[in-house]
Amino acid sequence: MRPPLLDPLFAPITSLDGVGPKVAKLIENVVPADLGDRAARVGDLIFTLPHSVIDRRHRPGIAHAAEGAIVTLEVRVDRHQPPPRGNRSVPYRVYVHDDTGELALTFFHAHAAYLEKSLPEGEWVVVSGRMEWFNGRPSMVHPDHIARLEDAASLPLVEPVYPLTAGLSAKILRRAIGQALARVPAMPEWMDPSIARRHTFPSFAQALQRLHNPADPLDLSAEGVAWRRLAYDEFLAGQVSLALVRANTRRLSGRPLTGDGRIEDAVRRALPYSLTASQEQALAEINADLAEPERMLRLLQGDVGSGKTVVALLAAARAVEAGGQAALMAPTEILARQHLATIAPLAERAGMRAAILTGREKGRERAEVLEGLASGAIHLVVGTHALFQEAVAYRDLVLAIVDEQHRFGVHQRLAITAKGNAPDMLVMTATPIPRTLVLTAFGDMDVSRLTEKPAGRQPIKTVTLPLERFDELVDRMHKAVSEGQKIYWICPLVEESEEIKLMSAEDRFNSLKPVFGSAIGLVHGRMKGAEKDEAMRAFKSGETRVLIATTVIEVGVDVPDATIIVIEHAERFGLAQLHQLRGRVGRGDRASTCVLLFKDPLGETAKRRLSVMRDTEDGFVIAEEDLKLRGEGELLGTRQSGTPGFQVARIESHADLLEVARDDARLLLTRDPDLQDERGQAVRLLLYLFGRDEAVRLLRAG
Template sequence: MRPSLLDPLFASPSSLPGIGPKNAQLLDRLLGGAEHPARVLDVLMHLPYDGVDRRNRPTIAQAPIGAVSTIKVRVAEHRPPRAKGPYRVLTEDGTGDLTLIFFRANSGWVEKALPVGATRWVSGLVEIFDYYKQMVHPDRILDEEGLKTLPPVEPVYGLTEGLFPRVMAKAAAGALARLPVLPEWLDENFVRANGWASFGEALARVHEPQAPDDLKPESNFFARLAYDELLSHQLALRLVRRKMQVLSGRPQPGDGALRAKILAALPFALTGDQTQALAEISADQGSDKRMLRLLQGDVGSGKTVVALLAMAQAIEAGRQAALMAPTEILARQHFDTIKPLAEAAGLTVALATGRDKATERRATLAALASGALNIVVGTHALVQDDFVYHDLGLAVIDEQHRFGVQQRLALGEKGVGVDVLAMTATPIPRTLALAYFGDMDFSALREKPPGRQPITTRTVNAERIDEVVAGLGRALKDGARVYWVCPLVAESEESDLAAAEARAEDLRKFFGDKVGLVHGQMKGRDKDAAMEAFAAGETKILVATTVIEVGVNVPEATIMVIEHAERFGLAQLHQLRGRVGRGDKKSSCILLYAGPVGETAKARLEILRQTEDGFRIAEEDLRLRGEGEILGLRQSGAPGFKIARLDIHADLLRFARDDAEKFLADDPDLRGERGQKLRLLLYLFERDTALKLLRAG
């Protein structure tokens, strides 16, 4: 049960003073979600991202141009508008004049706010027009009493249409008043050493900043709150992991016979990284604890083969294995890679997607339930209720950041003590891996399989597109195959699609029916047909949207053209480039950009030219863009952080990880005095799923 101390924070924002039904609805639109409507807690955790400094109190003569000033003036004269001009109010002090400008103003309101002869404080941006100082629409017009309530720094919040800044500020002030006095859950020496305030004081100082620096993510106040969030996350990850391991696994040592047959059927030797990863995975499978491991592999590093060998070990132990991928294209591709190797070892494999005919599906389900089927590869269909496994031993989840934690665990719950191997082709910087997947062990594949050629990467101005097309013509005569990727023009699939269709049409003028097209709005069957025509060489140029970003494998493709490369993130560009260079022929990637290019985009393109190391690229991407974009969290709905910024608070993450580990070693069920306080922290940052597991276990 949630401690009653926190109940006021879980009430609706409509319970806050001055927040009526309409504004409560707007706050809900801004801060609510599918799981629950907005609550007072959400208002508290919605921190300002900037602030307006109202501390500068100069005379008119001293007021700096282009900056916000709060100035004491006497109202000298009103000049109502002529025709469609603005309403002007002339004000003065002993040092000069300041004209206040109001467009489309209510003259009655202006006269009431600024009576002639009265003294007022006006706060806003001071500008020069026709050699005179002016302030257009002052942010604040106050008398002496009102001045006492003016915050030194006014917080600026993210808003939604119809929600005014003052309403948000009022809601935040009301939410702060509801915050109970909370006990200190951090080690007091640690708090003192960092010069931190308490959680409540830090929250109040960010919502009511005294100086602009209070609002910087690097400030002590932000750092305190970020640490609390990171600690809650690390505690929750560890509690979930321990629960999974307590539901102990079943040792699956295997005798190596099937693995030996698969290795014999491979046309190449494993890389050192693959061998190392397999040793780590095999040791996990052989132990009596459930495996929960993340296999990171750069594009084309051979993750599928590692996964197949791990599946073979589970099958040697008399169990079954399943591989779940986020898209049909990816599932089909894994199936195509796995099937011949598995069959060489005498294993049965089936593909299960949402498009299966009823008879195929029934046959797959029957074979799974009877144990006749060793391996099933598919999309999230694999976690549906009618998929009953005879004895699932290993669940492999590909591109696992595209699935939420629930889906990730759901496949693992399709059997008793199922080992879980998650895979990603997005190299994740260690900081992010610890933050998001700290409940997992890690293995990384950095080496490319033997025979892979390096990819030459060039940046070309889009004005030279005719030269690029002419170059493609020459390459096609030599048997090349080409991907041409069109970007998302705006936040809509339609414009993405229109760009790809227009480019395909344009290229067909030169290359006729050698040009194919694939995009996200095509039916699965048509998409597969377009991919298959390209893989078979029936089409030589495949124009695509980013639907081909992950997992498409056509070793004959040696040229990748990325149009408007400046619009893509680094990790995405790296993923796309990884679609070529998969065979033994020399490959190239052409980044077409439309100038002038901003500094960040320029840095991205330059890094891509310099290196093919996905892990270095991921570190740079984190520095340039922030964690959500790299992991695809913006799209996937996986839980990001509200306060912590991993590009800034990485050091705090390491401390939080150690703190959580040490603490749970001493008090694994959070029963002690500090454990009870930490339970409050888990509720505040909504990591209470971990507490439910404690109760269940």
């Protein structure tokens, strides 16, 4: 049950004065919470923070007011000049002056009676708004504020500016946020006093007041104590919920998995190469975890082509030796089939039976796989999330391996946990994630990193090329194909759209077909599974030499003899995605090239991105740069997939608080695992405030 104290913040925003269904829909576009399919609540408004301020303490005098500046002026009203009768297109002007010069206050479609009342001739008034100069004469169109001199104290001197959307006025949003703040109840302090002292944090309520009613622009700085306080609260909520997931996962204690090394040795003998030092290190860490009675929760990070699949297979061999089954889940069907192609021959030579299960297996074929899993005849199954649906029963699932974790949130981790008798979990990602983000998304996991490329891999040469040199590029590609090379050509879209004039995969395919003839293929996400497989098979076998594709090939597709990748409109892709795509080549023993084709003129961020790609192949360096350029929300793919899209915290400004929050969360739960004492109860409120209530449910479940 949610604590009743928080009820006012969980009321719908339509309970606020002046917010009907129509306005509520508009407000939902600006609140930072990931609403999913729920309506916005009053509590979402308190975290809708201003992005800047209007500083009305600036009073330069008319003649010294700069073009475009927002200024506050004390002026005397000289005369009113209404538009000629019947001509509404001419504005109503009020002429005023101060010691330095004269100014025209300009109003379109004005109500004369209102202006005569608020700007009486001969009176001194205070006006505030944006200065504009026409032909050397100053004007202020529709001042934001007008007040008599004696009422000037009522003007907000520093006024916050909130994010807006078409149709939503600043006034209405400010009023709604003001009402929401008034409903924030007096809450107990959930922050450790020593942390509050060390960082000179204000209380939660004071921090909110300071951000929404700033006395100075500095109050709104992301580096200021008010914003840092709320960022810390959000980090703490995240870290406590991850620690609770971890504790819950561990509490369903696993069992020690130790084997005699027989199957593992057979797999190693079947490999055409020996493992790299970091593969051996990762495997040692995994085997040590498997041997413990607690469940394993490990994240295996490795750059594209660093050999994660082999490590996963050897871990699976250990699980099978111990008498259990292993499942490897991939995010797409293409990837699942590819994993099977890599794994099945090796598994077979070591006496392990492997099978595949995706949405495509139907009828008898599917029934046979399900039966093999239930009887234990199948030792290792590869598939998509079909592996963890209700109908699939395992005889003894002891190890779940999840590929490309950033597409699976905490909820999916819990769903997998429910299969088998709490299987050990190994999660793999080829997206190099900066250390700070590993903490936010995977704070419940131990981490192993693969830092080397397997032996024999060649470096990839990366070049940037403007679209103007397109014909030259096509000539070079034609020559490469005649020498027997294979080329990926990546386009950002499937078909051309009205809004964005970019080359789509289908258009590019049609434009290059006359050049390459039957040697060209096409694959994109809207094709049926069987069509995609056929296009990939033809490219792999060499029937086609050029594959036009969308980013469907971004993750895990393996054609070792592809040596060139062209990424068209490279400026439209993020760094992590460019790095993933580049990793499709350089997988064999021949030198490879990545061509980043861009359209001038490039913005600053795009320029920086392309130069980072030219300068380094190190995925972790690229990930840190990506974080600086893009912020955390986009870096982990989408916000919807259970990744941490923060409402208040900004990784780039607040990363130092993340480790403090993690250590604090661990200490808190060591002392009070069920959050029962005074601080524990306060932290429960915090979890609800930041939408981490699933973690509170774990407390009750356990």
